[in-house]
Amino acid sequence: RNRSILVCGGAGYIGSHMTQWLATQGHTVTVLDNLSSGHRQAVHWGELIEADLLDAPALEQVFRRKRFDAVMHFCARSLVGESITKPYDYYANNVTGTLNLLETMRRHDVNKLVFSSTAAIFGNPIHDVMDEEHPKVPINPYGASKLMSERIFADAAQAYGLHSVALRYFNAAGALPEHGIGEAHACETHLIPNVLRSALGTGGMLKVFGHDYATHDGTCIRDYVHVQDLAQAHSLAVDFMDENPGAHAFNLGNGQGFSVREVISTAAAVVGRSIPYEVAPRRAGDPASLVASSCKARAQLGWRPQWTELEPIIESAWRWHRNPPQWFPSQA
Ligand code: UFG
Known part of the structure; x- marks a missing residue:
């Protein structure tokens, strides 16, 4: 089934591989990216809209103009070390940006979200191999910002019927x-x-x-996992939400x-x-x-x-x- 999918952060490393995968599957792709770390030249599949998630009015315009069946959200600051020295940047971009996106989705009745989460939500491992139930005690603002977002999705499922899948990547690697x-x-x-x-x-x-x-x-x-395999998981997650309402999370690694x-x-x-x-x-x-x-x-x-x-x-x-x-x- 073909869908219209908004890929936020689709000009970035993982997001650009996502758009390639979606296009191969016959979906209609729209990329939203502020190009702070993404590249215009990496957007080969679908329209690029240059906008920032912190710019709520710009986001509103995007959702007015186009109808989306689902949103994939890859926009984030994502460096552990930098998050320790610039925590406000991380909470603003990763948490406030996500909230703006969620509010806009709600206003426009778009109720499916696939989210880039991370192994960094777990903090120091207690078990050698980490499953979804592993204790979540992030040790840096980056991990904390992603865990907060996951918590918001659980609350949004209750309050607004948001369906979400958070995918916790371990170490994304490789290229196409x-x-x-x-x-x-x-x-x-x-x-x-x-x-x-x-x-x-x-x-x-x-x-x-x-x-x-x-x-x-x-x-x-x-644990290194290829970006194309991550993309496959996002596509499956959209299908999964057709049958499974509410907030879900999965760990992705090899x-x-x-x-x-x-x-x-x-x-x-x-x-x-x-x-x-x-x-x-x-x-x-x-x-x-x-x-x-x-x-x-x-x-x-x-x-x-x-x-x-x-x-x-x-x-x-x-x-x-x-x-x-x-x-x-x-x-x-
Ligand atoms: N490393 C080096 N030299 C380098 C770069 C990295 O020794 O030049 C080491 C790091 O110290 C670390 C390992 O290689 O031990 C992997 O480091 P990366 O920077 O490649 O990846 P991280 O594990 O730090 O980070 C990745 C993602 C984060 C995510 C984190 C945990 O980039 O977004 O995994 O899931 F939060």
């Missing part, structure tokens, strides 16, 4: 270079792009933040953790040369290990990730980084 999209942050902080830029000689010396964590090799463990050193050695195999690095102090707000249980998403959404190995995920990112588009931002 054959479609002209991939990770392109002006200020890159993420591990895989930093490793690949360093291999290309465009990123400076790679730093490993901390080697004294309580993990098998002392470096942090993360269920296997890789240490920073393992990511570097896998990347070295992909690029065919060794990648030097130096050990640096721990980064504030980094938990030692984040690995998802996605049993619930598999069982209830029917999610079937296609990118289950780390090497092809890194390889897709490598093809993107080694041959970037002209608009690719140079490092700040």
Whole structure:
């Protein structure tokens, strides 16, 4: 069934892969983005409306002009470290922005939302593999802002009949270079792009933040999931809401953790040369290990990730980084 879908943040990394997936499935896509970190050139599928979620009147105009069956909400500030030094920015963009969107949706009787949540809502892991019931005690404003949003969706389900699916991504990775999209942050902080830029000689010396964590090799463990698999889950979530009212949440990861050193050695195999690095102090707000249980998403959404190995995920990112588009931002 074809739907009209508003993708807020559709010019960004995960959002642009979402629009590609939706277009492939025959849906009608509209992108809303303030282009603060997204790229006009990454919007290949559907109309781009340049607007900010903090601009409620602009949002109202968008919903007056077009009818949407569902909204996917990827707009957010999303850097853990930055959230600690700029908490007001994070609460304003991520919580107030979400509230503006929800209020506009309610006024226009749009009652289906898929939301970008994060493993950061859980804080320090208590269990090795984290399912949806894991205690939620975020240790940074970014995680807190996303957990607050999830709480708002539960209240909105009660009060206004909002249907929502919050998808808690673990570490989004990979690219679809054959479609002209991939990770392109002006200020890159993420591990895989930093490793690949360093291999290309465009990123400076790679730093490993901390080697004294309580993990098998002392470096942090993360669960890397391909952005195309995340996109698949969002589509399934929209269908899921047809039959399942109320507020829902799912963890999305591959269920296997890789240490920073393992990511570097896998990347070295992909690029065919060794990648030097130096050990640096721990980064504030980094938990030692984040690995998802996605049993619930598999069982209830029917999610079937296609990118289950780390090497092809890194390889897709490598093809993107080694041959970037002209608009690719140079490092700040
Ligand atoms: N790391 C390095 N060197 C780098 C970059 C990262 O050692 O140059 C390390 C980090 O310290 C961390 C791991 O690699 O241990 C992964 O770091 P990323 O920045 O790639 O990803 P994070 O796990 O910090 O963050 C991601 C998302 C966040 C989300 C978080 C938890 O970007 O939005 O996962 O779900 F909140």
